[in-house]
Amino acid sequence: MxxxxxxxxxxxxxxxxxxxxxxxxxxxxxxxRNALIDPETGRAWSxxxxxxxxxxxxxxxxxxxxxxxxxxxxxxxxxxxxxxxxxxxxxxxxxxxxxxxxxxxxxxxxxxxxxxxxxxxxxxxxxxxxxxxxxxxxxxxxxxxxxxxxxxxxxxxxxxxxxxxxxxxxxxxxxxxxxxxxxHIYDEVLRLCTSGTTALPKSVPLNDINEVLSAHDVIMHYPMNQNDVTLNMTPWFHRGGCHSGGVCPTFYAGACAVIMRKFQPTNALDWVEKHKITYMMGSPSNLAMLARSQVKSPKNLSSLKGLVTMGAPLSKADCIHYMQVLTPNIFNGYGTTETFWNSFLRPYNLPDGAGSVGGSCTDDEVRVVKIYEGKKAEPEERVATDSESEGEIIIRSPEKTTYAYINDPKMTAEKFYKGWMYTGDTGVWNEDLIVTVRGRKDDMIITSAENIYPTQIEEAINEHPKVKDSIVTSVPDKVRGQAVVAYIVPEDKSLTIRELFDFCTNHKMLSTYKRPRYFALIDELPQTATGKKKHFEIKKRALEDLEKGILKKD
Structure with missing residues (x-):
């Protein structure tokens, strides 16, 4: 009543x-007023x-x-x-x-x-x-x-x-x-895709109020208004691309979006100067290439009010460099396709806060809870705020998620619980509730801001008639963040790296970004007593093998 x-x-x-x-x-x-500018074709739309x-x-x-x-x-x-x-x-x-x-x-x-x-x-x-x-x-x-x-x-x-x-x-x-x-504000209006453990991406429904409040988050956190001009250097089909300064908040705020089909640092910097861009959004690797280009051939970047990055934390050294070369206003967000960003480092948090993902956004809550074998921790079962006790990062974001996947009740139950999303990321936090990501509960690989699960790539490789089994992991990569590595146990000893490369290149279930960059032929896979592949063990080995030159490209 x-x-x-x-x-x-x-x-x-x-x-x-x-x-x-x-x-x-x-x-x-x-x-x-201009809403959309396409520099490559010289067109614009009011x-x-x-x-x-x-x-x-x-x-x-x-x-x-x-x-x-x-x-x-x-x-x-x-x-x-x-x-x-x-x-x-x-x-x-x-x-x-x-x-x-x-x-x-x-x-x-x-x-x-x-x-x-x-x-x-x-x-x-x-x-x-x-x-x-x-x-x-x-x-x-x-x-x-x-x-x-x-x-x-x-x-x-x-x-x-x-x-x-x-x-x-x-x-x-x-x-x-x-x-x-x-x-109705609960009508589904947008469906995004995020990688799963199979070839079929999970379909993430977003309703109308999710869209409005995601736009409000950007308007509030940047802040953004109708006088801004944005350039997203990442694809709009991503949650970060669409909602972090992409078409969702830009058109809702009455601002202007500049189109970039494929990231090229020289073009991006030229367009900042020409179109007076105020906010640029991109991955950490985008920022690294921008900085190199700006050092080599400086442009007038005085219009920039901020550079926003997501997908990975920035190191303090990188952050200081970008602040000196590009703009003093660096932003770093952390979140998921399902929940948008949920913690956010603003310019006044950096560079000192670099390396962490910061504290929770205004309307969100990010926690670190205990990890149990075979079950979820309750949302109240938090780990100590001592920067040492590691747990799973969970997110409450009632305004930006529907807490669901399309036609996937099993994954919905696995990821969402009591109003929280269980991310699978592990981390620690301190007494100020500042979270630092440590790794993954599962073995997901992130390359060029794309999430990849090893099991799908392993299934594809194992279809090769000369392959007995495989295990997939990653190594650090300066351009992509991580590069995919495949270890292969041959069924036929005549198998070559070149054959594997060609097979993956032509496989209908392997996108370009999922294809292994490195291969190695081995005698047996690291496995547990019950036959489960030890991805954590092969990941350590891959780092050593990369340094030794054992990993081979085509």
Whole structure:
């Protein structure tokens, strides 16, 4: 029982407090202001023009039979069509599934079978991969109604059964489509993908209020406003790419996004100078390459208000270097696809706080709890705040997660418990509740900001007729963060490293970033008494073998 009549508040909040309404406010307020700039083609879209392009896509989707809770998949690098597809589907109540454009054809086919999108929009540079994925879908029982080739700056050949984005939208109205439903803040509007232990990525649903409050987090923590210009150096299909200064907060705040299809440090620095970019987002390796380029050929970076990085902590030495060479305002976030960022180091925390992931964000809570064999610790079972006692890092983020995976109750139960996400990361914390990551409970590899599980790569390698078994781990890599290493026990002694390299390169279930960079042939795998592979042991060996030159490239 309330002390007041809450009827209008509930109705207005639940149906009107949506990301799309926030975007439309900016269309009305800033119709002539740039919302999107594409330096590679010299094009730009005002908020009015961006809305019209999103409407054309929305009306075309509606004409194709796409409606409430239908799935539209994009597999797009950062490009204008990504922005249009981020906005357009939600105008007709559809869900955007944003996929990694680096996936192999077999992985795309699995993702399509799992999510059943009616329409797939993809970048022209992966036309041959998507054509092969379509063929695989035909053998698996579900094929999307339309495959749409977009962002064709390379002038790629359009597959015969596909349609170009321009042809799909050219006759559609630029006016807002009529709808027969009322949006709700709990409606799923976006579906992201994160790696799992199999070839099929986990599908992470985000609802409308997750979108609004993720945008608010950026607006609050940077802070960001309508006068800012952002450049995300990482792909928008990532949670960090989309929500950390990507299309989600930028268009909600009324700011401007600059498109970068593929990271090139010289271009990035040139565009800061030309477009007066205020915030840049990227991985630690992006920052390292920016710094090298800036030292070699300095640009005017006076417009920069901040460089934001996620995916790994910064060392104190690196942080000081970036502060001196690029901007004194460095930010470092920590989180997951499921929860966005949940701890955040601001410029006043650095460089002294470098190496840690900082303290919890304003609306979040990050804890370190005990680790038990075969069961979760309760959220209250915290380890000592002594910077030495190691435990599992768990996250409470009620505003930015749905605590669920699509069609995966087992993984949902494994990862989410009593309002917390159990990350699988291990770490320590101090008396100020500042967390430092130590490693992984599992054996996940992170390369170029992509999460990789060794078991999937091992399964693929073991399909080679000359392979008896394999074990996969990683070694440090200056460019990628980590590089994948595969140890192979041959079934046939004639097996060569070159054969393994070619096999992985052509395997339909191994994306480019998942393919091993190093190989070694061994007589037997390190295993427990029960036959489980000792990934922790092979990881130690890989470091020694790399120094000794035992690991071989093709």
């Amino acid at each position: 309330r002390t007041y009549d809450d009827t209008m508040f509930i109705d207005t909040f639940e149906h009107e407090y949506t990301w799309l309404n926030g975007f439309m406010r900016n269309v009305a307020r800033f119709p002539r 908020y009015k023009a961006l809305n019209e392009e999103a409407n054309r896509l929305a009306n075309a989707l509606k004409s194709a039979g796409v409606g409430k809770n239908d799935v539209v998949m994009n597999a797009l690098r950062n490009c204008p069509e990504f922005a249009f597809s981020y906005i357009g589907p939600r105008k007709v109540g559809a869900i955007l599934l944003s996929a990694n454009f680096n996936l192999a054809a077999g992985e795309f086919a699995l993702l399509i079978q799992h999510n059943k999108p009616k329409v797939v929009i993809y970048s022209a540079n992966i036309a041959s991969v998507m054509q092969e994925a379509e063929k695989l879908c035909q053998t698996k029982g579900f094929v999307p109604q339309k495959f749409i080739l977009a962002d064709n700056i390379e002038k790629a050949v359009l597959p015969s059964s596909h349609i170009s984005y321009e042809e799909f939208t050219e006759s559609s109205s630029p006016e807002n489509p009529e709808i027969s439903f009322r949006p």
